[in-house]
Amino acid sequence: MASPAAPATRKDTWKDKLRRSLRGEGGVVGQERWLGVLLILPALILLTAFFLVPLVMVGWMSLHNWPLLGRPRFIGLRNYATMLTDTSFWHALWFSAKYTIVVTIAIFAVAFPLAFFVERPRPFVGFFRTAFFLPVVLGLGSASLLWVWLSNVDFGLFSPALMKLGLIDRPVSWLMQPTSAFISIIVMVVWKASGTSIVLLLTGLQAIPPELKEAASIDGARGWQRFRYITFPLIRRTFALALILSVTHSVLAFDQFYIITAGGPDNSMLSAVYWIMNTSFVSFKLGYGAALSIALLAILVVLSIVQLYLLRTKEGQ
Amino acid sequence: MAASRRSPFALDFAQQCLGFVIAALFLAPLAWTALSSLKPAAEAALPPLPPWPSRITYETYQSLDGFGSGLVTHTANSLFVALGTVGLSGIVSLLAGYGFSRFHFPLKNVIFVLIISTMMIPYQSLLTPLFLILSWIGLSNSLVGLVLVYATLQLPFSVFMMRNAFEAVPREIDEAARIDGCGGVRILTRIMLPLVAPGIITVSIFAFLASWNEFLAALILLTDNKLFTLPILVTAVRSGQFGTVDWGAVQAGVTLMMMPCLLLFLLLQRYYMRGLTAGAVK
Numbered sequence: 062m063a064s065p066a067a068p069a070t071r072k073d074t075w076k077d078k079l080r081r082s083l084r085g086e087g088g089v090v091g092q093e094r095w096l097g098v099l100l101i102l103p104a105l106i107l108l109t110a111f112f113l114v115p116l117v118m119v120g121w122m123s124l125h126n127w128p129l130l131g132r133p134r135f136i137g138l139r140n141y142a143t144m145l146t147d148t149s150f151w152h153a154l155w156f157s158a159k160y161t162i163v164v165t166i167a168i169f170a171v172a173f174p175l176a177f178f179v180e181r182p183r184p185f186v187g188f189f190r191t192a193f194f195l196p197v198v199l200g201l202g203s204a205s206l207l208w209v210w211l212s213n214v215d216f217g218l219f220s221p222a223l224m225k226l227g228l229i230d231r232p233v234s235w236l237m238q239p240t241s242a243f244i245s246i247i248v249m250v251v252w253k254a255s256g257t258s259i260v261l262l263l264t265g266l267q268a269i270p271p272e273l274k275e276a277a278s279i280d281g282a283r284g285w286q287r288f289r290y291i292t293f294p295l296i297r298r299t300f301a302l303a304l305i306l307s308v309t310h311s312v313l314a315f316d317q318f319y320i321i322t323a324g325g326p327d328n329s330m331l332s333a334v335y336w337i338m339n340t341s342f343v344s345f346k347l348g349y350g351a352a353l354s355i356a357l358l359a360i361l362v363v364l365s366i367v368q369l370y371l372l373r374t375k376e377g378q
Numbered sequence: 379m380a381a382s383r384r385s386p387f388a389l390d391f392a393q394q395c396l397g398f399v400i401a402a403l404f405l406a407p408l409a410w411t412a413l414s415s416l417k418p419a420a421e422a423a424l425p426p427l428p429p430w431p432s433r434i435t436y437e438t439y440q441s442l443d444g445f446g447s448g449l450v451t452h453t454a455n456s457l458f459v460a461l462g463t464v465g466l467s468g469i470v471s472l473l474a475g476y477g478f479s480r481f482h483f484p485l486k487n488v489i490f491v492l493i494i495s496t497m498m499i500p501y502q503s504l505l506t507p508l509f510l511i512l513s514w515i516g517l518s519n520s521l522v523g524l525v526l527v528y529a530t531l532q533l534p535f536s537v538f539m540m541r542n543a544f545e546a547v548p549r550e551i552d553e554a555a556r557i558d559g560c561g562g563v564r565i566l567t568r569i570m571l572p573l574v575a576p577g578i579i580t581v582s583i584f585a586f587l588a589s590w591n592e593f594l595a596a597l598i599l600l601t602d603n604k605l606f607t608l609p610i611l612v613t614a615v616r617s618g619q620f621g622t623v624d625w626g627a628v629q630a631g632v633t634l635m636m637m638p639c640l641l642l643f644l645l646l647q648r649y650y651m652r653g654l655t656a657g658a659v660k
Contacts, residue, residue, distance in 0.1 A: 096562045097481025104474035104493065104533055111508065111530035112496050118507035178397060183390070185397070191647070192401035195408065198639040198650075200591025202609035206616055207411050207632045210625055218410055221425045252404065257654065264655045313500050316593045320613055334502045334594075341506045342598055354503035365498045 119351045119358075127348030140352035150353060153336035154360075160243075160332065161311035164250050168307055171255045176262035190263070194256035201253065205320035208249040212236055212321075239329040242322050246330070250317065254310070258303040265299030266292070305368045312361060333357050408636065415439070415626070415633040422626030438626035439634075445620045445627060446611050447604045453634070455521060456590060456607040462525035463589035464582045467532040471581055472574070474533075475540025476566050480552065490541070497534040501527075505598050512599065519601050527599065528589040536581040539653060543577025544570065580653040583646055587639055608635050 123140055127133040144150060179190045196204065211218045212235040220232035235245045269292065277291045293300075315334040318324060324331050331339070337357065341350030410429050414422065415438050417431035422438055443449040478490050501508075508527055509518065517523030547570060555565045593609045600606060606614065612631030615624060643650055 094481065094483050097477045097483040097486070100473045100477030100481065101489065103470045104537055105489065107470060107526070107530045108493060108496065108533055110511070111527055112499075112504070115504040115507035115511060116499065118510070119504055122507065175400070178393070183394065183397075185394070189397050189401055191644075192404050195640065195643070196404060198587055198643040199408075199636050200587075200593065200609060200639070202591060202593035202613065203632050203635040203639075206609075206612055206628055207407055207636075209616060210628055210632075211407060211410070213625070216423050216425050216625065218407075218426050221427050225427070252407065260651065260654055309500070313502050315502065319597075320593075320616070323617070337502070338505075338594070338598070342509075347506050347510075350506055354506065358499065358503045361500060362498065 119354050122348050122351035123355050125348040125351075127346075127351070129345040129347060133348065136348075140349050141356075143349065144352055144356060149331075150333075150336055150356075153331045153333045156329075156331060157312055157314065157333040160247075160314060161308055164247055164311050165304070165307045167247055167251045168255050168258055169303075171251055172258035172262060172303070175255070176259045176266060179259065180263055180266045190260075193259050196253045197256035199253060201316040202320060204249060204253040205317045208245065208317075209236070209321050212245050236322055237326055239326050242325055242330065246317050246321055249321070250311075250314075254307070257306060261299050261303040261306075262296060265296035268299075269295045301368060301371050304371075305365070308364060308368070309361065312357075312364070408640070411629055411636070412633050415629040417626070419626050422624075422629060438630035441624050442612075442615070442627035442630040442634075445615050445624075446606055449634075451604065452606055452608055452611045455605055456609075456635075458521050459524050459528065459596075459607055460586050460590040462521070463528040463532065464585045466525060466529040467536050467585045468578060468582055470529065471533060471536035471540045472578060474537045475542075475544050475574070475577070476570065478537070478541045479544030481562070490537075493537050494534050501531050502594060505595060508595075509598060518599070519605065521600075521605055524596060524599055524607075525589075527595055528592060529585070532581075532585045532588060535584060535653075539581050539656060540574065540577050542656065543574040547573045576649060576652070579646060580649045583642060583650050584653055586642065590638065591635070 122133070124135060124137060125133040126136050126140075175193055179186055179193065199207075214220060214232045214234035214237075219235065220229070223229045224232070233241065236242045273291060273295075274287070277287050313334055314332050315338065318330045318332050318335055322330055324335060333353075334357070337350050337353045340346050340353060410426060413429045413431060414426055416434045416436070417438070418433065418435045419437040419441060421432065439449065446452055474493075478486065512518040512520075512523040512527075515523075517526070551569060551573070552565055555569050560568065591609065592607075593613075596607050596610050597613075600610060608631060612628055612635065614620060615631065616628045617623070
């Protein structure tokens with residue numbers, strides 16, 4: 062079709078793509094076009110019923126005074142106004158932020174060295190990889206329940222084990238004081254979740270062409286320099302992905318606080334999701350809970366956009 | 379110069395030893411729980427050193443069986459939810475993956491991006507409306523309702539994985555089949571199914587682990603004791619909702635919950651890793 066005289070084929074703009082997509086062009090055999098729609102229909106129905114409708118509803122509910130029983134009453138933006146002065150919610154958000162920062166730094170402090178450790182070919186490397194990863198496949202619920210037992214002052218493992226090592230001289234009830242309970246939960250999450258980051262960083266490290274490392278070492282790059290100028294720029298993408306996963310999970314943390322300390326000594330460990338659940342399903346203020354959900358959702362979307370932007374800048378490298 | 383960068387033997391050995399110590403730290407809590415669950419009930423409330431039981435018994439499992447509606451019921455609940463989620467999300471994403479990979483229809487790319495972008499929205503923020511929707515359609519406090527919710531939550535990831543699986547199959551294969559007179563559906567069932575089996579396995583593992591382990595939605599959406607899944611049952615035992623806190627029963631419950639996950643992972647590691655790293659590579 063392209064005659065020699067025709068101008069050089071222009072690259073499709075997004076408008077062309079959208080136009081063609083709208084017309085459903087370029088399909089297989091014409092009469093089978095409906096089959097494509099039919100094939101994705103079940104997915105679309107499920108997603109609409111249990112994702113899109115709830116998403117719209119949560120916005121709608123947030124504009125109401127919505128008790129569990131009784132008639133919802135439209136109150137406009139009043140829930141959002143209440144939120145601004147709700148110190149409990151801000152405390153919960155602050156706690157989630159603090160937890161996210163601490164746990165993410167802790168996970169990377171553990172995952173980075175271990176990823177380098179299992180990247181080098183060495184005896185038993187397969188065993189090491191599996192061992193570091195295994196706790197990831199447990200549920201957070203199982204891991205939390207396990208931790209409650211291990212931290213127990215009377216018959217848990219940590220007190221006698223640390224006493225045997227001479228690090229403490231009498232049993233400690235880890236979960237009774239805010240600080241030690243917080244540390245205990247951080248240790249649990251690092252133990253359970255580091256494996257994901259290790260594997261992701263490992264994938265990134267393995268994708269670096271060996272010639273590049275050789276060239277760098279011939280040029281005399283050593284330790285930190287090699288990491289700073291060669292390794293890190295090349296794994297920034299996987300690093301960012303591991304970061305996104307860790308941050309998102311931590312912002313939404315709930316199970317560990319609910320199971321391990323039920324909100325913590327003196328309510329010191331009510332995370333944002335915990336507070337939303339309490340508002341909706343303990344105080345039965347569904348409308349206000351919905352408004353809090355919207356706030357959390359907005360925070361996460363902003364975080365995702367920031368992180369996607371970080372991911373995008375990596376593309377050119 | 380290359381020789382100077384090679385670690386001396388002693389350093390290698392030290393690193394290797396350190397590796398084993400760290401590996402032991404990662405594995406110890408799992409091993410400790412599994413071993414403790416086999417101790418006689420009286421030993422469950424004693425300090426867990428040494429870790430091995432003086433004699434192997436199933437007393438902790440028997441006492442766990444005494445809570446709620448019994449171990450068989452609650453394990454069956456968990457299995458129903460997990461296998462239901464695997465089946466439903468597997469079939470739905472298989473069809474959708476085929477549709478997105480091989481057919482063209484209006485708004486195709488828009489819909490695909492829409493499905494994938496729901497991954498950014500946390501289901502934790504949607505639980506209140508989900509609770510209401512399920513009660514409107516008469517599926518509140520039911521395992522089927524939970525399956526529908528879990529399957530939906532798995533969809534973005536599953537559809538993405540299945541589309542990639544279909545994209546990896548050369549188009550010449552469909553074309554050949556078409557020339558031989560196969561229609562779209564027959565191509566899927568006769569020719570594609572075995573070729574995308576690895577994708578199906580990956581999607582199934584993730585669906586199983588996620589739904590077997592899920593806690594928050596089950597906690598909110600199930601109110602009937604009889605319907606509790608294992609994580610909810612064991613949490614109830616631990617918090618003393620059935621009267622006494624029986625730590626032996628908690629150890630048995632944790633062991634029961636983690637074993638399928640560990641086995642599934644050890645058997646199908648390859649497929650799990652494929653799913654985990656798909657995002658990193660792509």
